[in-house]
Amino acid sequence: MDGKLLNNNFLRAANGEAVDHIPVWYMRQAGRSQPEYRRLKEKYSLFEITRQPELCAYVTKLPVDQYDTDAAILYKDIMTPLPSLGVEVDIKPGVGPVINNPIKHIDDVEKLGMIEPEEEVSYVLDTISLLREQLHVPLISFSGAPFTLASYMIEGGPSKNYYNTKAFMYAQPQAWHALMDKLGDMTIRYVKAQIRAGAQAVQIFDSWVGALNAVDYRLYVKPVMKKIMDELKEEKVPLIMFGVGNRHLMQEWNDLSLQVIGLDWRLSVSEARDLGINKALQGNLDPAVLLAPWDVIKEKVKPILDEGMQKDGFIFNLGHGVFPEVDPETLKRLTAFVHEYTKKK
Structure with a gap:
């Protein structure tokens, strides 16, 4: 039985409807800067936490409380489904995801399996079901997008320039499109399973696709993203896209069957709307501002809220994720300020 949804402002904003106050959530709000989470990480790895539904639900719910x-937002990682495909991935502290068997040729792509969510990531689905009994706010789940996942799978880990990924894309287009198809099908199956389990919204992280220009995006990535969004549209839950450094791709994303576009801190809400973006918008305080004095934070937040409130369909968030140095009390104070400021308006 679902917990009673007492606060649906997030879902209403995602659907472009009027709200009581501007809704707030933070990327990477679960974990990172919370002392309770840090104590857990002394005993468990990220993957170990996600494989224990009750513990994972606790971490997910902690920032809401x-x-x-x-x-x-469900505590997990975009790498979570990749082992089901045969990808050997580890998350190393201070480094990030490391792939031990990177993709080099089409043979490597053809060896990849396909996910069976109910069997291979049942712990994710169990956590979602558990959270639906516990939460009084909507639950967002997520997946990595094919380009971003492929970048890790080809580079073997994080990259600053994505040279190997682009070289693979240009030199082996047949293998590239085969990889996009494989990852696209995985994303659809993985996300649909999360929605069946009870996820009420889904964010697709294409964190690094801004490395491509618009022409290459249209040729090498957009077809698979259109397929994913068209398939997921039938599930009737809000779909959010997020990436960084992708101002030049805003119109491309606006074409897709999604409800919300997440902005990083480089593009303001007003600028996005001036570009003709007609989706709901989410964002976009620079996370670094959270280390500034409270008076500075407040003055940086006000213009974002003022621009956001000019039209229905705005969700306050950061322009990227919370990082470990942020004081949890700052996030608590910021949430209260957004609620109070926008209620008055």
Whole structure:
């Protein structure tokens, strides 16, 4: 039985409807800067936490209880489904995801399997079901997008320039499109399973696709993203796209069957709307501002809220994720400020 949804401002904003106050949630709000989470990480790895539904639900729910956010985002990683495909991935502290068997040729792509979510990531689905009983706000789940996942799979880990990924894309287009198809099908199956389990919204992280120009995006990535979004549209839950450094791709994303576009801190809400973006918008305080004095934070937040409130369909968030140095009390104070400021308006 689902917990009673007492606060649906996030879902209403995602669908472009009027709200009582601007809803707030933070990327990477679960974990990172919370002392309770850090104590858990002394005993468990990220993957170990996600494989224990009760523990994972606790980590997911913690920021909702502490900060009074208007949505929870499931604690996991975009790498979570990749082992099901035969990808050997480890998350190393201070480094990030490391792939031990990177993709080099079409043979490597053809060896990849396909995910069976109910069997291979049942712990994710169990956590979602558990959270639906516990939460009074909507639950967001997520997946990595094919380009971003492929970049890790080809580079073997994080990259600053994505040279190997682009070289693979240009030199082996047949293998590239085969990889996009494989990852696209995985994304659809993985996300649909999460929605069946009870996820009420889904964010697709194409974190690094801004490395491509618009022409290459249209040729090498957009077809698979259109397929994913068209398939997921039938599930009737809000779909959010997010990436960084992708101002030049805004119109491309606006074409897709999604409800919300997440902005990084480089593009303002007003600028996005001036570009003709007609989706709901989410964002976009620079996370670094959270280390500034409170008076500075407040003055940086006000213009974002003022621009956001000019039209229905705005969700306050950061322009990227919370990082470990952020004081949890700052996030609590920020959430309260957004709620109070926008209620008055």
